Amino acid sequence: MDYLLTDEQKMLNEMVSKFAKEEIGPVARENQEKGVFPWEIIKKASELGLMGIAYPPEYGGAGMDYVSYMLAVEKISRYCASTGVIISAHSSLCIDPIFRFGTEDQKKKYLPALCTGEKIGSFALTEPGSGSDSGAAKTTAKSVGDRWVLNGTKHFITNGEESQVCIVFALTEPGKKTHGLSAFIVEKGTPGFSVGKHEKKLGINSTSTTEFIFEECAIPKGNLLGDLNKGFKVAMVTLDGGRLGIGAQALGIALASIEDSIKFSKEREQFDQPISNFQAIQWMLAEMATEYEAAWLLNYRGSLMKDKGLPYSKEAAMAKLKASETASFCAAKAIQIHGGYGYTKEFDVERYLRDAKITEIYEGTNEIMRVVIAANLLK
Numbered sequence: 001m002d003y004l005l006t007d008e009q010k011m012l013n014e015m016v017s018k019f020a021k022e023e024i025g026p027v028a029r030e031n032q033e034k035g036v037f038p039w040e041i042i043k044k045a046s047e048l049g050l051m052g053i054a055y056p057p058e059y060g061g062a063g064m065d066y067v068s069y070m071l072a073v074e075k076i077s078r079y080c081a082s083t084g085v086i087i088s089a090h091s092s093l094c095i096d097p098i099f100r101f102g103t104e105d106q107k108k109k110y111l112p113a114l115c116t117g118e119k120i121g122s123f124a125l126t127e128p129g130s131g132s133d134s135g136a137a138k139t140t141a142k143s144v145g146d147r148w149v150l151n152g153t154k155h156f157i158t159n160g161e162e163s164q165v166c167i168v169f170a171l172t173e174p175g176k177k178t179h180g181l182s183a184f185i186v187e188k189g190t191p192g193f194s195v196g197k198h199e200k201k202l203g204i205n206s207t208s209t210t211e212f213i214f215e216e217c218a219i220p221k222g223n224l225l226g227d228l229n230k231g232f233k234v235a236m237v238t239l240d241g242g243r244l245g246i247g248a249q250a251l252g253i254a255l256a257s258i259e260d261s262i263k264f265s266k267e268r269e270q271f272d273q274p275i276s277n278f279q280a281i282q283w284m285l286a287e288m289a290t291e292y293e294a295a296w297l298l299n300y301r302g303s304l305m306k307d308k309g310l311p312y313s314k315e316a317a318m319a320k321l322k323a324s325e326t327a328s329f330c331a332a333k334a335i336q337i338h339g340g341y342g343y344t345k346e347f348d349v350e351r352y353l354r355d356a357k358i359t360e361i362y363e364g365t366n367e368i369m370r371v372v373i374a375a376n377l378l379k
Contacts, residue, residue, distance in 0.1 A: 001293070004300060005067070012053075012068050016075040019048060028080035031206045032351060037162055038083055038206055045076075045083075046117025051090060055099055059107055060115035066241070066303045070248045074299075077252025078259075081355035082206030084252055088245030089158040090114070093363075094121025097167050097238045098185065101226035110165055110185060122163035123242075124154035124212050125235050132368050134169070134235060135177030139214065141170035141184060146221050148172075148184060150214040153196065156362070160210030161195055164188045167238070168212070169231050176229070183231035185223045192217030203354030240313050241306060242363045243320035247299040250320075250327035250359040254292045257330035257352050261285060261337045264347075268339075275337075284337055288330045295323040314376035321369040324359035331356045 002010055024041055031038050045051060054069045055061025062068075069091065077084030095114050098106055113119040130136035139152025150170055157166070166186050173180030186193060196211030226234045262285060265276035275281050298319040305312035331353035335342035342349045360366045 009068050013071045016072045020076050020079045024083055025079040035205045037208060041083055051117035052095060052115025055095060055115050059111035065307045067307060070244060070299055070303045073245055073248035074252045077249040078256045081249055081253050082204045084249040085204055086159060086207055088249055090121045092242040092245040093123030093238055094165060094167055096241050097234055101234050119164040120159050120162045122157050122159040122166045124157050124166050124168045126156045128155045132365060137171055139170040140174055141172050141182060147218040150217040152214050154212040157210050157212055158207055161208035169235055172229055178232040180229055181231040182228055183225040183234040185225050186219055190217055190219060204358055239363055240316045243316040244299060244302050246359050246363045247319040247323035250323035251296055251299060253327040253352050253356045254330040257334035258288050258292060260349055261334045264338055281337055284333045288333050291326040291329055295326040298322050314373055317369040317372040321366050324366060327356035327359055
């Protein structure tokens with residue numbers, strides 16, 4: 001589908017593919033098995049400008065577009081879905097809301113270090129008692145003099161251990177639910193801000209997923225992001241872009257499943273011939289490739305619409321829904337094609353299936369994606 005890309009996007013695609021194959025591929029399995037955050041990979045990605053692809057050079061970014069960002073996350077996730085979501089959460093969920101809703105002072109203070117990868121970012125909306133229902137949040141931010149004082153617990157924070165800058169959502173008018181929610185920029189190291197529980201997960205084990213705990217955590221009044229009590233809008237707009245990032249991560253998993261299955265089916269022989277000669281295998285590969293290309297086009301459309309400044313909430317939900325279910329479908333088929341070997345850790349396809357499942361859950365479950373799509377259709 002290179003015919004849809006500009007020359008600049010093609011060059012980026014080739015560069016990231018080479019980087020991912022040579023630098024990420026050889027260490028991905030070991031990092032996942034040991035639960036190692038890939039600091040060296042992130043450092044190299046930063047040097048290549050991949051931590052702030054879609055943001056202007058004046059803020060330390062690469063000055064490219066969201067389609068380029070989608071391509072980069074996909075190609076990185078083809079070899080390591082953990083690295084893909086580290087970059088996605090950092091860029092889509094932390095940099096983007098500061099770029100979109102931040103004051104000029106906030107942009108100048110935070111974006112250069114984030115866009116260059118000097119600092120890692122995160123996003124804290126979910127709580128132990130509120131996932132899809134953001135209005136059920138309990139974390140509060142109270143105005144005290146020239147400070148906001150935060151109290152509460154956030155849950156399932158990607159990059160939780162490593163991030164130095166976090167977008168945190170808290171109730172500034174408790175009782176008003178989403179109409180009383182505000183967004184804040186909170187720096188790691190602020191007194192009263194600590195990292196809590198580290199989750200043990202099914203997949204994406206090279207990422208840290210933690211709690212954030214706020215106990216009388218006082219931050220400057222100037223760290224309010226966007227308008228007071230308008231944090232729900234900040235969250236929803238941010239998640240639209242984030243869903244394209246997760247869609248790209250899922251595409252990478254699907255692509256890995258397809259490429260590994262083609263290679264294995266050509267090498268594995270049964271009944272005196274490669275199993276790629278059998279129609280059952282051919283049909284599985286054909287279905288996998290068709291689902292992948294359909295999902296890729298949906299993600300491309302959503303990213304292109306974002307680049308053009310068009311409304312893309314429905315398109316982002318469609319892209320994330322299709323790509324995530326395609327990742328799980330392709331990974332399951334890959335295991336089937338690999339047979340008994342696919343169920344062992346000798347091959348990567350079992351990891352692809354474990355990594356794929358979360359793409360159907362985070363940044364909006366696929367049930368919520370269907371709600372978003374239907375709501376847009378029924379306007």
